[in-house]
Amino acid sequence: MIFDCFAKELIDYDEINTSPKKKLRYSFQAFMDGLISFPLNIPGTAYHACLKGRKNALKVIKDKLIARRKAPAKSEKDHDFLDDLLKEVDNEDSILTEEIAIDMIFVLLFASHETTSAAVTLAVKFIADHPKVLDELTKEHEAILKSRDDKNSELTWQEYKSMTFTHMVINETVRLANIVPGIFRKALKDVEINGYTIPAGWLVMVVPAVVHLSHGKYEDPLEFNPWRWEGKELHAGSKTFMAFGGGVRLCVGADFAKLQMAIFIHHMVTKYRWRVTKGGDIIRKPGLIFPNGLHIKIAQK
Ligand code: HEM
Incomplete structure (x- = not known):
């Protein structure tokens, strides 16, 4: 739920209505699972799945960015974090590039969802106990x-x-x-x-x-x-x-x-x-x- 909410707010990504195989959350899951693993990049290893998960997730974010360039948000209601980032990328004095913007969204999605959901789950357990x-x-x-x-x-x-x-x-x-x-x-x-x-x-x-x-x-x-x-x-x-x-x-x-x-x-x-x-x-x-x-x-x- 927390991931869906973040993905929506950051890049207007509809996790719920995406087919299971293409869900961004699964790419992040593979990324997380192999994040601290033996760095052996051959199919079947956690490390390989981690790199693949990262690649897939970055592609989804990049596709969103390209699509947004073609069709910017029309109203304040449709406005999300990606629009703010693109505005900053286009600012002449900005050090932000499209690549950094994509990485930033990746980091925010990664850093935000597992952490908060684990903390909320544990709070529910501790309070019940x-x-x-x-x-x-x-x-x-x-x-x-x-x-x-x-x-x-x-x-x-x-x-x-x-x-x-x-x-x-x-x-x-x-x-x-x-x-x-x-x-x-x-x-x-x-x-x-x-x-x-x-x-x-x-x-x-x-x-x-x-x-x-x-x-x-x-x-x-x-x-x-x-x-x-x-x-x-x-x-x-x-x-x-x-x-x-x-x-x-x-x-x-x-x-x-x-x-x-x-x-x-x-x-x-x-x-x-x-x-x-x-x-x-x-x-x-x-x-x-x-x-x-x-x-x-x-x-x-
Ligand atoms: C219970 C929830 C969370 C915990 C326990 C947690 C914990 C942490 C920790 C330990 C770090 C490393 C800080 C350091 O190096 O000193 C970190 C970094 C970071 N967190 Fe969180 N975090 C949580 C939620 C979030 C959320 C909701 C977001 C985004 C909205 C987020 C975004 C980030 C980012 C971007 C960094 C990197 C900061 C930097 O390197 O300057 N985190 N977090």
């Missing part, structure tokens, strides 16, 4: 509804900002989830660390899970305990919290992902009750995978 968390969330969100002047209003930005406990739940979910298994940096100069030297030019892979699940950094690190965030900074990365990375390369979609999660939680806890009926096992491949899905029985409150 922890009734006290559900109670606290329900209190927070019902208070928002009660204090509204206009009962028909949608969620407002101010209301979103007031969801302190929800943000604690989101942080705790992504801390345990470690959705992105590794963050990469390059040493620009020799770096001395604990008696070792990382030579200039070396690639460093930071593994957030090592920090997030460390007994030295978090008490009972494997426990889902949103209250551990009480009084702590909830909206920035740090040396002990890097679910969205950190520094200048901090995830550009972090706020958007958290907003999506908060809106989802708002509707879930104010309108529904659910319980897990099947699945919920998790494996890493290297992203989070639910091999048997997460089946829930859901009913209106």
